[in-house]
Amino acid sequence: MSAEDTVKVDAIVVGGGPGGLAAALTMAQGGLEVILVERGEYAGSKNVGGLFYGTILNQLIPDAFKQAPIERTVSKRSITYLGDGTHMSLTFGADAWSQPPYNNTYVVHRAQFDRWLASQVEEAGATLLEGMVVDGLIYEGEGAGRKAVGVQLRGDEAFYADVIVLADGANCLVSEKVREELAMPGGKIKQEYAVGVKEIISLPKETIEARFNLKDNEGVAYDFLGVPFEGLIGGGFIYTAKDSIHLGSVARIESLVESGFTPSGLNDRFKQHPAVSRLIDGGELLEYSGHMLPEGGYDAIGSLTANGVMIVGDAAGLLNMSLYKEGTNHAMESGMYAGQAAVAAKEKKDYSRSGLALYEEKLAEGIALKDVKKYKDLPDILTSAPELLSLYPKKINQLMVDYFTVNAEPKAVTQKAAMKNFMKDMSKIKLLRNAFKARKLM
Amino acid sequence: MGKILELTVEDKLYTTKYETDSRSHIKVNGDLCRTCSSKPCLRFCSGDVYKINPSEPDQVTVNYENCLECGTCRHGCPFNAIDWQYPDGAMGVKYRYG
Numbered sequence A: 001m002s003a004e005d006t007v008k009v010d011a012i013v014v015g016g017g018p019g020g021l022a023a024a025l026t027m028a029q030g031g032l033e034v035i036l037v038e039r040g041e042y043a044g045s046k047n048v049g050g051l052f053y054g055t056i057l058n059q060l061i062p063d064a065f066k067q068a069p070i071e072r073t074v075s076k077r078s079i080t081y082l083g084d085g086t087h088m089s090l091t092f093g094a095d096a097w098s099q100p101p102y103n104n105t106y107v108v109h110r111a112q113f114d115r116w117l118a119s120q121v122e123e124a125g126a127t128l129l130e131g132m133v134v135d136g137l138i139y140e141g142e143g144a145g146r147k148a149v150g151v152q153l154r155g156d157e158a159f160y161a162d163v164i165v166l167a168d169g170a171n172c173l174v175s176e177k178v179r180e181e182l183a184m185p186g187g188k189i190k191q192e193y194a195v196g197v198k199e200i201i202s203l204p205k206e207t208i209e210a211r212f213n214l215k216d217n218e219g220v221a222y223d224f225l226g227v228p229f230e231g232l233i234g235g236g237f238i239y240t241a242k243d244s245i246h247l248g249s250v251a252r253i254e255s256l257v258e259s260g261f262t263p264s265g266l267n268d269r270f271k272q273h274p275a276v277s278r279l280i281d282g283g284e285l286l287e288y289s290g291h292m293l294p295e296g297g298y299d300a301i302g303s304l305t306a307n308g309v310m311i312v313g314d315a316a317g318l319l320n321m322s323l324y325k326e327g328t329n330h331a332m333e334s335g336m337y338a339g340q341a342a343v344a345a346k347e348k349k350d351y352s353r354s355g356l357a358l359y360e361e362k363l364a365e366g367i368a369l370k371d372v373k374k375y376k377d378l379p380d381i382l383t384s385a386p387e388l389l390s391l392y393p394k395k396i397n398q399l400m401v402d403y404f405t406v407n408a409e410p411k412a413v414t415q416k417a418a419m420k421n422f423m424k425d426m427s428k429i430k431l432l433r434n435a436f437k438a439r440k441l442m
Numbered sequence B: 001m002g003k004i005l006e007l008t009v010e011d012k013l014y015t016t017k018y019e020t021d022s023r024s025h026i027k028v029n030g031d032l033c034r035t036c037s038s039k040p041c042l043r044f045c046s047g048d049v050y051k052i053n054p055s056e057p058d059q060v061t062v063n064y065e066n067c068l069e070c071g072t073c074r075h076g077c078p079f080n081a082i083d084w085q086y087p088d089g090a091m092g093v094k095y096r097y098g
Ligand SMILES: Cc1cc2nc3c(=O)[nH]c(=O)nc-3n(C[C@H](O)[C@H](O)[C@H](O)COP(=O)(O)OP(=O)(O)OC[C@H]3O[C@@H](n4cnc5c(N)ncnc54)[C@H](O)[C@@H]3O)c2cc1C
Pocket: A014, A015, A016, A017, A018, A019, A020, A021, A037, A038, A039, A040, A043, A044, A045, A046, A047, A048, A049, A050, A051, A052, A053, A132, A133, A134, A135, A167, A168, A169, A170, A172, A173, A174, A196, A197, A198, A248, A250, A290, A291, A292, A293, A312, A313, A314, A315, A319, A324, A325, A326, A327, A328, A329, A331, B086
């Protein structure tokens, strides 16, 4: 092929999820010539999620929430413990969450939302190459000077660029390969993954609003733990879309393998709990999906910059796996910083690792990495003190049962018995130690 | 209560849309499977892709057409016997909701 035929641009982005799209948008807005390669037929066709946190979105596209395909905005959140035939919830709502920008918390169908975001990125001037797989990167030089100069498309030619942003998500074959090929230092621990499956269940709009006590486009985000997930590091969720419900379960892969449940079977256990099944009664399944989440936390994050390369989003391990399950905004924030670093690198004409150092500097100053760091002990705590997810909530649940049971005993007797039952099997020292650990869950 | 609670994984997968490739993006090293007695792939896969081969019970069959591309098998197989690659561009699972 002659030199004129070779495609060479400023930047190539691998992956059209929130991370890659934020990077491409930032670079296009900064005047760079950008190509984004997405292996799905359209951006979003491979992506699974539930809530979309819009802080960075609304920053990159002012008032994006007014045009984006948002199903419902979240006006109420809750955490529910599911016991054997019992349930115990803590619910919180705020009037302000029903006002723009709706606490930046949106229920979306990611296949539709990411596709819309990609159209905005295209409008900003980036070129989308959908339905194309990147098989790996092309390099020049040896040793410490080795740098990435292009991407190899499967069954097609190579495209060249000064900088490549890897945003290939949780199941990131390209990032894994590049880490090895460029000897990028890994994190303190190996990345750990959870698998999530989800069912989209259709219900009439009015039924959803009546069942969840919602007005207009208000929605709920309910999280669940307890008996269906016993022995697992995992939990379930229900998010309300316009005329459907997202119902899913997430569990750490090793714990799932040990339990012997299948992902689909686990979701059935969750779905069939009486406190859950009544919420979806009469619904019909529209789609079943599966996807991984990186849950190793802060200690699993390795170096994210090499000569000509930056890694963002889930591929970088930037998910906050606490109850917030924040990945979308973290992916967008890291994508935005990588984009800014690429724009600055172009001005200096230096795309080496040090030329791109601004990316990790900005990341260190930003919110995503700080939040992931705050929960850095979480993976460890959940493995070392499984009581936090099972025994203690179960005990508190039983306390409620004992406390509220209406019988012929005077209240003083009922309450004393309830407390006695509560303290049974509970080591006080362990309780104290775990209370200390539990603070880190919040 | 209604049918939604009784769906099997096959019923569920029937609602998911795919562009099915003519060749498999998953290869399993049968020599390693022979030594694997617990066969966790029969359970951890979100798409119910791996099944016992009825004519060779120490081997598994791969229904790659059902693959949801979650990637779990790349981490869950204790012997690293699964060579999983992305399907070709625009092939494989195609979520409408996601
Ligand atoms: C069940 C579930 C529930 C979740 N709930 C929430 C939630 O409530 N809130 C929240 O904030 N986050 C949630 N998340 C996490 C969130 O979905 C991710 O953190 C987020 O999507 C990460 O964005 P990303 O751009 O890094 O990766 P992705 O969104 O996964 O995008 C990666 C893209 O790269 C493409 N790609 C990969 N390899 C190649 C290649 N070789 N060539 C071309 N293209 C390629 C893929 O097709 C995909 O489009 C949830 C995740 C799951 C699985």
